[in-house]
Amino acid sequence: MGVVQGKVVIVGSSTRTRAEYGALLGKAGMSVVTQGYRGLEHTMAVLEPDLAIAELRNDDPAETIELLRGRTNVPVLLLVPQGTRSAVTIAAFHAGADDVMEHPVNCRELVERVEAILNRRNVDREVRVRDVVVDEAAHLAWRGEQPLGLTPTEFQLLLVLARNADVVVSKRRLLSEVWGFDQFDVNVVEVHVSALRRKLEKFGPRLVETVRSHGYVIRAGRSSDRASRPTGHQPAAGPDVPRLQYPANGPDSVNLAAS
Numbered sequence: 001m002g003v004v005q006g007k008v009v010i011v012g013s014s015t016r017t018r019a020e021y022g023a024l025l026g027k028a029g030m031s032v033v034t035q036g037y038r039g040l041e042h043t044m045a046v047l048e049p050d051l052a053i054a055e056l057r058n059d060d061p062a063e064t065i066e067l068l069r070g071r072t073n074v075p076v077l078l079l080v081p082q083g084t085r086s087a088v089t090i091a092a093f094h095a096g097a098d099d100v101m102e103h104p105v106n107c108r109e110l111v112e113r114v115e116a117i118l119n120r121r122n123v124d125r126e127v128r129v130r131d132v133v134v135d136e137a138a139h140l141a142w143r144g145e146q147p148l149g150l151t152p153t154e155f156q157l158l159l160v161l162a163r164n165a166d167v168v169v170s171k172r173r174l175l176s177e178v179w180g181f182d183q184f185d186v187n188v189v190e191v192h193v194s195a196l197r198r199k200l201e202k203f204g205p206r207l208v209e210t211v212r213s214h215g216y217v218i219r220a221g222r223s224s225d226r227a228s229r230p231t232g233h234q235p236a237a238g239p240d241v242p243r244l245q246y247p248a249n250g251p252d253s254v255n256l257a258a259s
Helices: 015-027 039-045 061-070 086-096 107-117 151-163 169-180 187-198
Strands: 007-011 031-035 051-055 077-079 099-103 126-129 134-135 142-144 208-211 217-219
Touching: 007 015, 007 039, 015 031, 015 086, 015 107, 031 039, 051 061, 051 107, 061 077, 061 086, 061 217, 077 086, 077 107, 086 099, 086 187, 099 107, 126 151, 134 151, 151 169, 151 187, 151 217, 169 187, 169 217, 187 208
Parallel strands: 007 031, 007 051, 051 077, 077 099
Antiparallel strands: 126 134, 134 142, 208 217
8 A cells, every 4th residue: 555645633631642643653654743632623723634533531432522523524533441341432433433443552453544544535426316415525415405414434324325225235234335344343333324314314304224134225216306416515524434454463552551
């Protein structure tokens, strides 16, 4: 894989953690800014990063992600302590995290996950189904004239389902295509599909159907239901979501938990 460029902000209370992450990702060819939580909103507004990597703050995923996304829709890779309860990880996905990693981390795994986010930015396609338009190039999605304001993961889920209209897409396939790892907990898919549905159903009837024991489907419907592109719209999804890679832990793991 060639050098992947992108702006990454690393946020946390540990100076050592930020420095080690910064060195690692800088060596991989990325532009990196490290930042404590103080003054974060200003940094995010000025930098407009392609990805934020953040240590869990106060054991509260929702608080952490809210701080990162005060005025942006940046993808978030959330770091949690090793051995964190699965309930906290699920809460992080509920709060809108695009990826969660336990630390100490494997260096190769971290770089692969970050590169995967940054690699998926330059696709130039638009998908239409019913009254929904998904613009891959601009990362826009709207229903009728209404921008949907999706997180990057919700955007990617909608994109996969829209591309496969009238095809039942299994949870395992969604894990593979959105997260890049089909052995991840399928509850993660359910959490994000539920959030996607809530946003879609603000502006129309149910679009994403559940096919029990099989997966999810968007029915294409009649031609009169098809979407037309609105004259104005707002960014919906921001930068891309990660396709997760899970290499085995090896000697290139570093302990970033120490302050």
